[in-house]
Amino acid sequence: MILCKMQPGHIEGVKKLLDACFGESAWSVESITSQLDKTDSYCAVAVDEEKVVGYIAFEAIVDEGSIVELAVDPEHRRQGVGRKLVELMLTSCSGVKTICLEVRASNHGAIALYQAFDFQPITIRKNYYDDPREDAVIMIKKVSNENTCH
Numbered sequence: 001m002i003l004c005k006m007q008p009g010h011i012e013g014v015k016k017l018l019d020a021c022f023g024e025s026a027w028s029v030e031s032i033t034s035q036l037d038k039t040d041s042y043c044a045v046a047v048d049e050e051k052v053v054g055y056i057a058f059e060a061i062v063d064e065g066s067i068v069e070l071a072v073d074p075e076h077r078r079q080g081v082g083r084k085l086v087e088l089m090l091t092s093c094s095g096v097k098t099i100c101l102e103v104r105a106s107n108h109g110a111i112a113l114y115q116a117f118d119f120q121p122i123t124i125r126k127n128y129y130d131d132p133r134e135d136a137v138i139m140i141k142k143v144s145n146e147n148t149c150h
């Protein structure tokens with residue numbers, strides 16, 4: 001398995017991955033493409049035998065970053081792929097003072113993963129998600145490096 005910065009050739013694989021992870025609420029090809037093209041966005045993938053099995057999308061506005069998507073193929077979970085993607089994002093994208101994210105309150109696995117990287121829950125956004133309706137936990141991590149996103 002390799003982890004690398006996402007390229008346009010990965011878009012189709014990322015779409016299949018997000019469909020497998022999020023079903024009807026998965027991002028469209030247009031959303032995936034637009035995320036890849038955004039200034040100050042960093043997208044990375046994990047690829048196993050030419051299949052995209054992991055995806056992370058990060059973006060920053062000035063010194064505030066956010067993880068906007070993270071997904072690992074169901075058959076590749078609990079093998080450290082999510083952890084490696086977060087590590088790669090943290091080393092590749094800095095220049096930010098804080099990184100925040102939203103996660104479903106019931107998503108204990110993702111919350112545990114983020115807590116392992118010192119993301120702290122700071123507040124709850126009531127009824128933030130639909131299908132099913134659920135609160136979001138807002139998590140934030142303070143970072144100390146001052147490089148720029150590349």
Ligand SMILES: CC(C)(COP(=O)(O)OP(=O)(O)OC[C@H]1O[C@@H](n2cnc3c(N)ncnc32)[C@H](O)[C@@H]1OP(=O)(O)O)[C@@H](O)C(=O)NCCC(=O)NCCS
Nearest residue numbers: 021070071072077078079080081082083103109110112113
């Ligand atoms: C959340 C997700 C990205 C985790 O990916 P992963 O590759 O399975 O995670 P890792 O194997 O790197 O796990 C790292 C650590 O996170 C925690 N963790 C991950 N999944 C967990 C789970 N289901 N239950 C409890 N802890 C979990 C554990 O501490 C784990 O370490 P360990 O395996 O040594 O115990 C994956 O489950 C996923 O894609 N879920 C669906 C999409 C999603 O929820 N995305 C996040 C949106 S905010």
